[in-house]
Amino acid sequence: MAALIRYTLKRLLGAIPTMLVIITLSFFLLRAAPGGPFDMQRAVPPQVKLNLERMYHLNLPLWQQYLDYLGSILRGDFGPSFVYRGTSVNSMIAQGFPVDLAIGVPALLGALLLGIPLGIVAALRQNSRWDYIPMALAMIGISIPTFVAAPVLILLFAVWLHWLPAGGWSATHPAVLILPALALGLPLIAYAARVMRGSMIEVLNSPTSAPRAPRACPNAR
Known part of the structure; x- marks a missing residue:
């Protein structure tokens, strides 16, 4: 039993850098993909789209978005859902x-x-x-x-x-x-x-x- 606990703890500690790499790659790959979270919906006026990007902090520099995203994850806040308006990812979880x-x-x-x-x-x-x-x-x-x-x-x-x-x-x-x-x-x-x-x-x-x-x-x- 002790060996199984040690193995589990070792795997959990080893998963931390792996999760950091996955989070980083996912963030930048999604940002590098063409389009945005509001492009798949019906066409919206440019001013409305600008307001939406400002609301979700998508108008900030990429490095600042990344740091804010990491900070939110460390606080246990996974942000709002782009698909279900007015719903947070935490509430869905x-x-x-x-x-x-x-x-x-x-x-x-x-x-x-x-x-x-x-x-x-x-x-x-x-x-x-x-x-x-x-x-x-x-x-x-x-x-x-x-x-x-x-x-x-x-x-x-x-x-x-x-x-x-x-x-x-x-x-x-x-x-x-x-x-x-x-x-x-x-x-x-x-x-x-x-x-x-x-x-x-x-x-x-x-x-x-x-x-x-x-x-x-x-x-x-």
Whole structure:
């Protein structure tokens, strides 16, 4: 468990510079693209367009827009929506967060309750079928993207077997959460199993875990 926590923290810390690069590239690529956020809508008078750009601070220099954007992200403010007028991105995230939470928590619990035991069994039964089969399944779970696994699960459990609903959302019918949580949790289970197996093997092969030879004791007379 400690190894899994260290691995998770390491990945989270390593994601910070990656996120900064992604945010920077996305910002400048969108600004470099032809057109603007108001060009896809109906034609507006130049003065109205100028007022809109001033309202959304698009008339500022590019470097100042970038710094303001980074500052807003650090404050947790993702700005207004260009598509839905009068709506902030934060409110849109808050609206969908309960659904994401209802799907993400079971997926994470499944990764902990299934991935960790599979990794432990694979490490204790190394180079046996109890090692090869879980690790082969883990490799498949990592290799298959979620957008491919989800339709396959729907086809299998909803269309062919009719065990679970294929879609929809209802707070009173938790069965609709099973397929989305399963599709989201498959790669998490695979990662948890592989990390736990590697950590267990490292611990088992360390000198401190090697069994000490019993000391010979003289027979008591």
